[in-house]
Amino acid sequence: MAKTESGERPRPPLSGEPLALDLVNTTFIQGGLRGSLVDALAVPADLDLWLEEHAQALPPEPARPAAGPATASHLEEFRRLREALRELSRACVAEEPYGEQPVAVVNRAARLAVSWPEIGDGAAGGTAAGAADGPVVRWAESDPLMVLLGAVAVSGVELLAGPGRHGVRACAAPGCILYFVKSHRRREWCTPACGNRVRVARHHRQRRS
Numbered sequence: 001m002a003k004t005e006s007g008e009r010p011r012p013p014l015s016g017e018p019l020a021l022d023l024v025n026t027t028f029i030q031g032g033l034r035g036s037l038v039d040a041l042a043v044p045a046d047l048d049l050w051l052e053e054h055a056q057a058l059p060p061e062p063a064r065p066a067a068g069p070a071t072a073s074h075l076e077e078f079r080r081l082r083e084a085l086r087e088l089s090r091a092c093v094a095e096e097p098y099g100e101q102p103v104a105v106v107n108r109a110a111r112l113a114v115s116w117p118e119i120g121d122g123a124a125g126g127t128a129a130g131a132a133d134g135p136v137v138r139w140a141e142s143d144p145l146m147v148l149l150g151a152v153a154v155s156g157v158e159l160l161a162g163p164g165r166h167g168v169r170a171c172a173a174p175g176c177i178l179y180f181v182k183s184h185r186r187r188e189w190c191t192p193a194c195g196n197r198v199r200v201a202r203h204h205r206q207r208r209s
């Protein structure tokens, strides 16, 4: 994993939203209204870093370190899902019907997260070395990174088709393109930084007039 390089990669200003929105928010504007668009998923190592940062929210199995580094094709899949989730988030906020194409992309990816519990080899008798405590999780998809793609898609399905969709907001600060879930009644902005930016701009306008 390209840990040395990734330390210098630009990080999204907002994290900790549902996985689907955290993925959408990997494109963001740095530098406010006259800022530039940054893509935090530009190279495969960026995807490794993002998955590492979201390990807590992702299914623990398949184990990430064993999965090996992300490839260009994994990155392409995550970016395709991101594009679909961004479009659906936009439609959600605008209270428009969801487009067929992005829905198909998300639904197809969600199927990659299919898993079921099995009785593991070491379970019988319970004393065998390496006997796991509890069932073994099996995945229909053999590529661990594609399973994680599926998990992000499932997060999108649950958010954008569930009751939580009414809480999805697009940050209204000029020059911000981030989405968040309105976690409390008074939350207006994606981050306090956006709120500050808007307040400062408002103050300058008032002083000029």
Ligand SMILES: [Zn+2]
Binding pocket: 171, 172, 173, 176, 177, 178, 189, 190, 191, 194
């Ligand atoms: Zn914002």
